[in-house]
Amino acid sequence: MNSQTQAILATDKRIDGKAISAQVLSEVAEQVGQLQAQGVHPCLAVVLVGDDPASQVYVKNKLLRAAEVGILSVEHYLPAQTSAETLLSLIETLNEDAKVHGILVQLPLPQGIDEIQVLEAIKPIKDVDGFHSSNVGGLSQGRSVLQPCTPSGCMRLLNQVRADLSGMHAVVVGRSNIVGKPMAALLLQANCTVTLVHSKSRDIKSLCQMADILVAAVGRPEMIKQDWLKPGAIVIDVGINRVEKEGRSRLVGDVDYADVLDKVEAITPVPGGVGPMTIAMLMSNTLAAAQKQHKLLSISAIDG
Ligand SMILES: Nc1nc2c(c(=O)[nH]1)N[C@@H](CN(C=O)c1ccc(C(=O)N[C@@H](CCC(=O)O)C(=O)O)cc1)CN2
Numbered sequence: 001m002n003s004q005t006q007a008i009l010a011t012d013k014r015i016d017g018k019a020i021s022a023q024v025l026s027e028v029a030e031q032v033g034q035l036q037a038q039g040v041h042p043c044l045a046v047v048l049v050g051d052d053p054a055s056q057v058y059v060k061n062k063l064l065r066a067a068e069v070g071i072l073s074v075e076h077y078l079p080a081q082t083s084a085e086t087l088l089s090l091i092e093t094l095n096e097d098a099k100v101h102g103i104l105v106q107l108p109l110p111q112g113i114d115e116i117q118v119l120e121a122i123k124p125i126k127d128v129d130g131f132h133s134s135n136v137g138g139l140s141q142g143r144s145v146l147q148p149c150t151p152s153g154c155m156r157l158l159n160q161v162r163a164d165l166s167g168m169h170a171v172v173v174g175r176s177n178i179v180g181k182p183m184a185a186l187l188l189q190a191n192c193t194v195t196l197v198h199s200k201s202r203d204i205k206s207l208c209q210m211a212d213i214l215v216a217a218v219g220r221p222e223m224i225k226q227d228w229l230k231p232g233a234i235v236i237d238v239g240i241n242r243v244e245k246e247g248r249s250r251l252v253g254d255v256d257y258a259d260v261l262d263k264v265e266a267i268t269p270v271p272g273g274v275g276p277m278t279i280a281m282l283m284s285n286t287l288a289a290a291q292k293q294h295k296l297l298s299i300s301a302i303d304g
């Protein structure tokens with residue numbers, strides 16, 4: 001990427017997730033084309049259980065992005081009352097289908113289905129969400145595995161601001177399996193000093209004030225205010241909170257954007273920051289999964 005593009009993608013203080021995700025998607029589309037020329041057609045299986053409206057929107061957007069970059073998709077919509085056995089049997093079928101390279105089970109699952117059992121059933125090589133314990137363990141050891149999409153998207157946004165994060169103090173607020181924990185692992189891999197803050201941490205505000213990089217993934221609307229930040233901090237806001245403001249429904253992050261803007265070096269907006277990156281990284285993971293499976297098949301063909 002040349003410096004002019006870099007400047008466009010990170011204008012002023014706002015880190016433009018929409019523009020950067022478009023760049024990722026265009027890179028993915030190019031490589032999908034190269035794979036197709038070798039007769040491989042990357043394919044993502046998307047499984048949605050139940051009728052959660054937000055999940056329906058996310059799944060629709062994933063399918064749209066897949067089509068845009070030339071990734072095939074298969075869709076499986078199951079009712080909320082689906083048994084764990086039925087879901088596990090579908091995953092087994094998709095695991096064994098050589099035409100399917102990536103399997104995504106949209107979260108959250110309806111109550112009564114054990115999320116961990118379902119995620120563990122996905123073959124690690126097809127686990128494009130990076131949630132299988134084998135990929136989680138590989139990430140913590142710094143191995144090259146499929147990584148969770150939101151944290152890897154956040155890393156891409158951070159690298160837009162600074163190519164080298166070495167020695168920076170990163171504070172991650174929130175310890176979910178999907179975002180907080182893998183985010184801390186990726187920042188550590190990038191040689192940051194990492195503090196993982198959670199609901200039982202003492203004096204969260206003081207911990208945040210130490211951050212050169214602050215990643216907020218806590219799900220509390222506009223919790224982080226200007227006096228929580230060190231001057232010149234880089235802020236990545238993973239929160240997506242729907243609130244009523246001035247009689248209208250609006251999306252806000254975990255950071256009070258307008259309040260902190262003067263104080264930060266750079267910040268992601270909500271919407272248009274981390275969210276679009278999540279879907280772009282899913283496409284990137286699906287491509288990587290297809291490339292790896294193709295390579296393994298080619299090797300086993302040579303070995304006989
Ligand atoms: N299997 C998974 N389930 C869930 C994941 C995931 O990565 N894998 N993450 C979230 C939901 N999610 C993707 O699935 C997701 C959330 C938000 C966005 C997004 O683009 N947000 C927009 C705003 C959208 C809106 O208007 O509501 C933005 O921030 O700009 C994309 C994907 C939980 N489940």
Ligand SMILES: [Mg+2]
Pocket residue numbers: 017269270271272273274275276
């Ligand atoms: Mg966003």
